[in-house]
Amino acid sequence: MMRMKSLAVTLLVIAAGAASAQPVTRVCEALDTRIAQSPANLEGRVLNEALFEAAALDCPQTALGLLENGASVEARNRFGGTPLNVAAAHGAHEIVAALLERGASLDHPNLAGTSPLLAAVQEGRRRMASYLIAAGADVNLANREGVTPVMAAAFEGDRRMLTALLEAGADPDAEDRHGKGALVYAAGRAFPASVELLLEADADPDRVWGHKLTALMWVAGHSNDAPAADGLAVAAALLDAGARIDLQDDRGRTALMIAAERGHAQMVEYLLDAGADPGIRDNMGMTAPDLAVSDEIRSLFRP
Numbered sequence: 001m002m003r004m005k006s007l008a009v010t011l012l013v014i015a016a017g018a019a020s021a022q023p024v025t026r027v028c029e030a031l032d033t034r035i036a037q038s039p040a041n042l043e044g045r046v047l048n049e050a051l052f053e054a055a056a057l058d059c060p061q062t063a064l065g066l067l068e069n070g071a072s073v074e075a076r077n078r079f080g081g082t083p084l085n086v087a088a089a090h091g092a093h094e095i096v097a098a099l100l101e102r103g104a105s106l107d108h109p110n111l112a113g114t115s116p117l118l119a120a121v122q123e124g125r126r127r128m129a130s131y132l133i134a135a136g137a138d139v140n141l142a143n144r145e146g147v148t149p150v151m152a153a154a155f156e157g158d159r160r161m162l163t164a165l166l167e168a169g170a171d172p173d174a175e176d177r178h179g180k181g182a183l184v185y186a187a188g189r190a191f192p193a194s195v196e197l198l199l200e201a202d203a204d205p206d207r208v209w210g211h212k213l214t215a216l217m218w219v220a221g222h223s224n225d226a227p228a229a230d231g232l233a234v235a236a237a238l239l240d241a242g243a244r245i246d247l248q249d250d251r252g253r254t255a256l257m258i259a260a261e262r263g264h265a266q267m268v269e270y271l272l273d274a275g276a277d278p279g280i281r282d283n284m285g286m287t288a289p290d291l292a293v294s295d296e297i298r299s300l301f302r303p
Contacts, residue, residue: 146176179210
């Protein structure tokens with residue numbers, strides 16, 4: 001029990017010394033108590049498991065005590081992540097700094113291939129993502145699905161995160177295993193600011209992704225919870241950047257057909273005004289008017 005008693009003393013000393021700078025929360029106090037009461041015959045495992053918990057709860061003084069008493073920065077949880085993966089996802093800045101100072105792998109992927117940076121982006125931890133980027137994290141490291149940090153930021157419509165990643169050299173044209181890239185993620189969810197940033201970073205407005213779908217096709221069928229005005233703004237940005245309006249996917253569908261079938265009346269009207277051809281037929285011989293899902297949209301095609 002000597003090691004655990006020593007750990008308990010260490011935790012109390014560290015917590016007391018840091019009390020003026022950062023009060024210990026009840027959650028962290030409870031964790032400290034449980035650590036001190038843990039059986040001695042499981043010291044290594046207890047230390048590492050406690051370190052993961054301290055990282056998830058953002059208990060920096062507890063984590064420091066655990067590290068000083070032998071917890072490993074290379075420990076793995078059941079998801080294959082290290083304490084750094086967990087701390088980054090929870091925005092535990094002091095713990096991340098301490099782990100990196102002790103040699104933790106900055107880009108370690110968990111079993112899903114998710115790096116600490118990607119985890120921070122997916123959880124919306126902007127400050128953490130910026131910290132990891134400044135520390136040299138690989139901004140183009142993808143998970144097993146091929147999703148990179150810039151795709152995750154584009155999907156969430158996080159303009160500030162996207163800016164930081166692009167400025168750090170993230171590839172705006174990378175694609176995941178499903179043939180989708182940051183531009184189509186942003187377009188499909190109708191995020192104008194994200195689309196504009198990607199276009200400014202030289203993303204190809206006419207690039208063909210999975211199933212020969214372009215970003216314009218994706219925004220034509222954008223999420224129904226997105227404001228129609230945002231979808232129109234994305235379409236305008238793409239067309240201004242040179243996107244061709246009548247390209248067809250592997251079904252022979254154009255952006256106009258997709259908008260008509262999805263019931264996006266304002267998008268149909270906008271594309272028609274922009275010069276989209278309503279007479280193009282898909283692989284089944286259907287035109288945009290044939291695919292219209294409502295009388296309101298069908299009326300837009302009448303002379």
